[in-house]
Amino acid sequence: METFQSLLAKKLSNALAAAGLPDAGELTPATDPRFGDYQTNAALVLGKQRGENPREIAEKIVGNLDVSDVCEAPVIAGPGFINFTLTPSAVAEKTADILGDERLGVAETESPRRIVIDFGSPNVAKPMHVGHIRSTVLGDALARIATFLGHEVIRDNHIGDWGTQFGMVIYGWKNLLDQRALQQNPLAEIVRIYKETNALATSDPQVREACRQELVKLQAGDKENIDIWNECVAFSMQDFEHVYELLDIHYDIQCGESFYNDQLPGVVERLLKSGIAEISEGAVVVFFRDIPELADKPCIIRKRDGGFNYATSDIATVDYRLDDLKAESVWYVVGAPQILHFKEIFEIARRQGYQADLRHITFGSILGEDRKLMKTRSGENVPLRELLEEACRRARKIIEEKNPDLSEAEKIDVAQKIGIGAVKYADLSQYRMTDYVFLWDKMLSLQGNTAPYLQNAYVRIRSIFRKAGESPVTTPLSGVREETSGRRVALTLALTNPAEINLAKRLSQFAEIVPQVLNDFRPNILANYLFEVANAFHTFYEACPVLKSEEPGRSSRLALCDLTGRVLHRGLDLLGIKVPEKM
């Protein structure tokens, strides 16, 4: 199904050709309602290129433009914009089309790719905390959207289950472990011994050396240390699984760092052999002498002591994802501090001859209320699990106030959908690069541009249909309706009130917005769109009675409600947010 935007873009392109002009400019939604629904700056761009009067060029374009099937006559405005206003009948027709489409008008991509999305990636022996929200929630939303658009997505949890911290964990396990505490709360005890050992190691060189020895033994395959490591991984995974269940997040594969252990010596050997890496000061290093910004920032892939580091395992990870999983794209949803690291990893991949599209999708930091970066080590980080449970508790409290008649089972279900949805939406509704100020009240507020506001719009729609169901009226669930004779005819909408026309226009834009999210990996575009839909719906809801209005307006408005509900449901689903039937 073609969107208004792409239809008009094609017509514009034809008109430019007919006027003997090259393709130029773009056709976008209007920046302001008083300029209509869509606009193009083609005449301005051409005017500049050719040194001609843009308004005269606009005249020439409009003279060759026939959009009468969907628009009023185009208007030339300002310095040479051409503005388009959709006709109500075109909007009504489009709405009926979308109503009959499972995908709500969203086309599948013409170039489907196999995409590995690396997101979440918590560390073993450290609890997931608020800092993991962004990667996890953003990565999940991108995965959902890419899948919906027809890409083949492999969700990979690159767990930090190997590395220097295990020297400390094992040292702590052997010297500081409290068995009873381990029984009661395994992860908390592991975190405790890790933190205490970390503190000891920073002040005592002997402890530091002991930790290093434990790590060497682990990496050499020492049975006792491997067993301890296995136990720690298992305890941590339990904690992760609980959080993922709350968040409704699922992975296709969970290949942590340890998965690549066997590959590391081979990686280094290969890079040395091919001349990409060289030996420097006893370590194996890749230099980037031809890239000015990396010229003095070499990448170490084998330490002087023979150990490997995360660069080595990330190179091995590239191999696996491209050679074995046959990925055409890999998206790394990893925080901005690692920009330099991934630049180097991607450059090494390029030098090895890989052609795949590797992207580091960064995001801003999590800040405390003091606007300072939240610490990851031994700070007062809020464990993610507690945060999510607190969100549900607060949602529950509000439900008790607003809708005490719900059953206990419903309350639990709704509180979870609202609480978790609020946390996810708070994150996804803003531009990913800006730093995120962690505020309980803001995150859990159920007013304004929040998930509960959108959920409430959906709930109201469901309420209308529950009420309508009491009377013998069939609700339109597709673009066709069944007449009493049994004949199925295309549903035509009668759109008269500005509020319903405006709502219908918004709904037709769903298909334009969803693909746009992946242009720059910005789910906040979708979130903001859904907020506008909910807003338009509430305005419509105030201005246009549905059940009390006369036919054909009643069926038409019911259809509009149905479509709004489906767009909200689908849109929130693409963000990983659930909707309740009541709240």
Add this chain to the structure above:
RNA sequence: GUGCCUGUAGCUCAACUGGAUAGAGCUUCUGACUUCGGAUCAGAAGGUUGGGGGUUCGAAUCCCUCCAGGCACGCCA
């Protein structure tokens, strides 16, 4: 020191990547309920887009230069 990111209403954020008079929410103020769920709607107030230059028909957006904050820069991940 070098590089990257950020700076927009009192607060939290947008602005479809160069478009028209920079928009929302929260807060404040004024209105609208014998309601299809008021977790709502209508309206008002609130701005030298950190400062200063430049590029052009047009700049929050691009370039230069300062200011402020953050992050990263060979054996942590």
